[in-house]
Amino acid sequence: MLLPVFASLTLLVPPAPKYPADAIAPALRENAHAVVRAFDKVVTVKSAGQLVETVHRVVTVLDEAGSDDYGREVVYYDALNRINYLHGAVYDAQGNLLHQLRPAEVHDQGLGSAGGSLMTDVRVRYADLRQPATPYTVEFDYEVTSANTLFYPDWQPQHDENVSLEGATLQVTTPTALPLRFEEQLLPAGAASPPVVAGSQTTYRWRLPAAPAVEEEPLAPALSALLPAVHLAPATFEVQGYAGSLASWQSLGQWVYELGKGRDVLPPALTAKMAQLLVTSPDPRERARKVYEFLQGSTRYVSVQLGLGGWQTSPATSVATGGYGDCKALSNYTCALLKAAGLPAYVALVGAGADHADVRTGFPSSQFNHAILCLPLAGHGTTPADTVWLECTSQTEAFGYMGSFTGNRHALLLTPEGGRLVATPRYGAQANRQQRRTDLWLDPSGGAKATVRTQRLGLAQDRYAQLLHEADPEEQKKYVSNHLRLSHFTVTSLRLAPAPGPALPGVVEVMGLELASMGTAAGRRLLLEPNVLGRLGALPNQVGARQAPLALPPAALYQDTVRLHVPTGFQVENLPAPAQFTTAYGTYSSTCTALPDGTLQYVRQLETRRPGGGTLPAAKYGEYRDFRRKISQADNAQVVLVKTDA
Incomplete structure (x- = not known):
């Protein structure tokens, strides 16, 4: 018997709407x-x-x-x-x-x-x-x-x-x-x-x-x-x-230390080679430098994230044989090299990255993504005043320098007694220096040519050091051009080189510039801002009540000298007044003077500070904004040149 047509149909009911x-x-x-x-x-x-x-x-x-x-x-x-x-x-x-x-x-x-x-x-x-x-x-x-x-x-x-x-x-x-x-x-x-x-x-x-x-x-x-x-x-x-425990930093460090225990044995020939440094380099710091140079010249970094390999280091013999390792393996290997050279050192875990938050110190847990090395040179304690920190994954990083990648934060030192939170190096204003000398030749129409020599040290050189060692000339020029606070310009030449001096790593940048509109013509006058490259912008007014704390940038020292070559047929009509002020956030000064040879010299210095450790209540934003506003006003002061009748 045939069923009615309607009885053989299944009614399709669409699902009810969700999340309109x-x-x-x-x-x-x-x-x-x-x-x-x-x-x-x-x-x-x-x-x-x-x-x-x-x-x-x-x-x-x-x-x-x-x-x-x-x-x-x-x-x-x-x-x-x-x-x-x-x-x-x-x-x-x-x-x-x-x-x-x-x-x-x-x-x-x-x-x-x-x-x-x-x-x-x-x-x-x-x-x-x-x-x-x-x-x-x-x-x-x-x-x-x-x-x-x-x-x-x-x-x-x-x-x-x-x-x-x-x-x-x-x-x-x-x-x-x-x-x-x-x-x-x-x-x-x-x-x-x-x-x-x-x-x-x-x-x-x-x-x-x-x-x-x-x-x-x-x-x-x-x-x-x-x-x-x-x-x-x-x-x-x-x-x-x-098995491990997170009851304390000590217990976490103990677990990681035990994972690497016994993996610091070097091939006998390499042990003997490092031991020879005790004779040829009796000064501990110089000996450590030679070990680090040997590491950089004979290994390369390869990230290993395979199961427990994310935490357990490869044996030092594997690094010696293969010439590569991840951050744990290279730090462990360097530790073994230093030990053979009579210099006890300790691997340390750290949260690496310029924007990586510091460890939540009151909550022992796995908050780390990198390993570095801590070398106490004064005695055998784990936190002496004279301590060298080493980044073992880089073939170009300066000896003892942490920078923005791992500096100014806590690290977990791995010792036989367990873990201990310690501070990595903090770099202040005098360490983070940018010193610039600009020679500017102005033409009567307001265009200009310039040669600029900039030396950056400490945190100021971090990105430029990467460019120096990793980028081709075109990429270097593109980066530098994108970070100039200028309009209508051309970078005609650029050369990056390591800065001389052993204290802090640095990069020297020598640049040629053409500027189509450095000065503004106003009838017989030319108006220009002598602070060519060092202007610091003001901060916006806060709309409504500010909610977030104020996180200040690292302390730094900026020094600019500009020699302005006045075009023929022009003379100075007005120079900006000197500016000088000091607040809790820093000290600023700028002057512009006429020199006997007919040139103008503009000198500016800004040293910034970080009161309160760099993090301040939201209510301080207005005060800091005023500090930045005063800098911006002084930075944009103008020189007025007037065409002579002759």
Whole structure:
């Protein structure tokens, strides 16, 4: 018997709309490119050696500016972290399902680096659900099982500017016998719930309410330090059978030290070669310098991130044989070389990078991404006054120099007794110097030619040292041109060279310039600013009450001398008045004088300071802005030349 036609049809009911864009509160749309509708993370600790992280993330992309960062999902994994699944869906403005992510659309890719400088088992899975029309909403779910419990995942649902938050939750369940350690950062009242114990498990919960988008303010710390977060860490952990404790910096350092124990043995011939330096170079510092020069001339850096290899160093014999290693291996190898030369040293872990936040000293946990070497020259203590720090991965870095990459922060010294937090070198104004001499030949129409010699030392030379050793001449010229505060100019010649002198590393830059409009013609007069290259801009007025603390740039000393060659047929009508002032933020002076040979000489000096360690309350912004405004006004003072009747 045939069934009625209507009985054989399955009614397809479309899913109900989810996350419609018009449900977002107006306050969350203000200044926002995207809105995090939900960021729910569940961490389940299975044992001292395993945890599972489950993430549910929903973001409404409001405009094209938010699409690249929030229309996609990227999940990292390696030999110690396994992705169980990655699901996704995308919805239109009304919340109607546009597309469900298919398995074939989840891409898998290994990480690599040109030139063979990276050996890693790290891979990524990523999904792209970006849409041509906004607003739209993406929803991603993924789960990762980790056998590397040295790292617990952090939780910071809102971490970018111009992104608001509708709500987020964090739940951590751990065996009561494996206590959770956590550090709360700027959480609103009521965000944390009391831990709940059920049987042998303890569960912790946090919830963040809606929060508007934030905009970065001038000279503010990184947003990651200014927005709510929960940092997680274990009390005890295990990685590939190696158990450890994070109860203190001492215990973390002990674990890492034990991983490298016995891996500092050199080939006998190399040991003898280093020992010979005791005879040929009896001065400890000079001996250490020779060891460092040997290291730089015989090894190269290759990053190794393979399982436990991310933490356990390769043996020193492997580096000696192969001529390469990662930061741990090269530091361990250098330590072995120095030991053979009669100079005990210690490997140290550090958070490297010019923008890397310093260690949260009150929360022992794995916050490091690099290894360096600490060499105490005065005695055998671990923190003597006379200490040399060595960057062992660079073939060009100056002996004993840390710079912006690893200087002015804490490092974890690895000793037989365990770890100890110590400070790496801090560079003050006198160390960070920029000294510039400019000769400027002005023509009657306001154009000019100039030769400029600039010597940069300390932190001021960091980027230029990279250019000197790593970039071709065209790339050097492009970088220098892009960082000149000038308009309508041409760099006609450029030469970079190491600065003479053994104290601090430096770079000398000699440059030729053509400037189409150095001076402004006004009838019979030429108006120009003698501060050709050293002008410091003013800071904007704060709109509304400032929220973020003030993070001052490193202290520095800037010295400029400009010799201005007046064109024939012109004479000086007016010179800028001398300027001089001193505040808590620095000292400034500038003068412009006529010399007997008919030239003008402009001399400017600015020495900046960092009161309060460089971080000040938000209320100090106006005071610092006034300091910068006074500098800007003096820097833009003009010389007036007038055409003679002759």
